[in-house]
Amino acid sequence: MTSQPLLRVQAVSKTFGAIRALNGVSFDLHPGEILGIIGPNGSGKTTVVNCITGFIKKTSGKVFFRGMDISSKPPHKIADMGVARTFQIMRPYYSLPAYKNLVIPLFSPRAKRTGGWRGGGRLGDRNTVGIDILEEIGFERDSFVPYKLAATLPTGYLKRLELARCLALKPEIIICDEIFSGLSMSEIASMVPLIERLQMDGITLIMIEHRLRELFRVANRVMVLNFGEKLIEGAPDEVMADERVKAAYFGSEEIEEVMCHA
């Protein structure tokens, strides 16, 4: 891996009252890789994301993006630097059509700066760019789906919309919070190539997942969290062979399945 990590998380801790949600978690994210973060429920996966992106204040620890300390920056500043995230609980702008959902991030300072379009796409408006991005992410261009209200879209499309909202920013890092959960097998099967394409386009990804088998198809490295502490970090098969991970996931069918396949 390259010497300078794109993102460095240094001994980040977070306590909610008496509960230690995160306890000194550190890891590096290298340019172009896909890092999977897994762990049982309540192990602090989403808290890590919230700490990196500034949505909650860290109790202690530091986060560096390209060597710059972003620990105390507000969320919109961090997103503006190119760290985009999706939300585990999808919350699109329900009252707007799908493509208008993308007009909003396209209006952001970062999109105006990085997009290369002057206030819009080739026709000079953000609506067109929005539809372009939706097509890239798997909305059929000539269908009526991009024009439907976000409130009426099924989960599969909403997950894609979350991802599309990140792409509109032309980010350097996308942090996906359980982007596969709640999707059918076929929907996941069509999402996986999408993730691979993003990686080929040079975007670095952090993926928080419960769907281990699908994650292991795309992830280069996996980090396991348990009770807010980093258990192990390494290649997917190494990690799964570790006894402590087995103990943490004890009884989980998914992991047994993965173990059998490995």
Add this chain to the structure above:
Amino acid sequence: MSSEQRRKERIDRGIKVRSEGIYALMSIRELSYLILPRLILIAGLLVLPMALPGMYWQRVLTITCIYALLAISFDFLAHHVGLVSLGGAFFVGTGGYLAAILNTTFGFPPWLTIPLATLAGGAVCTVLLWPCLPLRGVYFAIISLMYPLFMARVIEALDILGGTDGIMGIDSFTNRRVEQYFILGVMLIILFAVRRLSTTDLGLVLRGVKDNDQAIRASGMSVTYYKSVAVFIASSMGCLGGACLVHIYMWSGISQFALDFSILPIAATIIGGAGTLVGPVLGCLILVPISELLRDFGTLRIVFYCLILVAFIIFRSEGLMVFGSRKYQQFERWTRI
């Protein structure tokens, strides 16, 4: 046929579909379908000052327009940005006092004090409301209700800005027609401008703030900044109303911080249809004259007023404008299931 086997079906009228987008240019019929309702509103309002008998009702119409400005401001903030503001009176008072000071102390004429008070008042209101912008929903409502009360008490207690007597001797408009048509015109322009704003990209971002402010943050935009932009726009409208008001009455006093200016626009918005912008204007056109008519009943005025409000809320809870536009654009029929 029992009612269980039937349901009401709503279908867009053919003409509505035909007059969408560029297709409206197909024929005069499609065009007039779009233009006619707007024309009726504009022409109706412009004719009204001529048609109304006597100075009293003409003055009521002018006051109605000022309330309409406040109602548009409330509707914009509440339903397009998600900030429920009870600070209408604060906006009116700030604009009013600023215009009064500019006029009496600096001797500026009304055509200068009104735009100045609008912009400066908007800035003052935005700066003062800035600390409360992270609040959402009912918390923002409560805090914004505090501001007009606070200002009135400060002026009263410190005896500044004329104290309880207010500031007198403010210039009036050159004549009655100028006053009526200026306020009417400004109100109509602002109505259509805000309507246009709500569909621009900035308007979409503001709507995003209402729907999902976390996603706005995740898109690299400061929620507080966009809220303050919205508050500036809305409070400027209120200040404009206040500035006009002091030039009409030639007097500025703490009654401009009275809660009428906060409450009546909300009632008008409920009656007219939330989020429609033109609905609140219609609501004001109904409520303000009604409250004047009810003066004959003396103390019972409030009782009747409340009854009318309750009736509207029970029988037309969606609002007149939502109801009206649905009837205009769709037809309903019973179908068998």
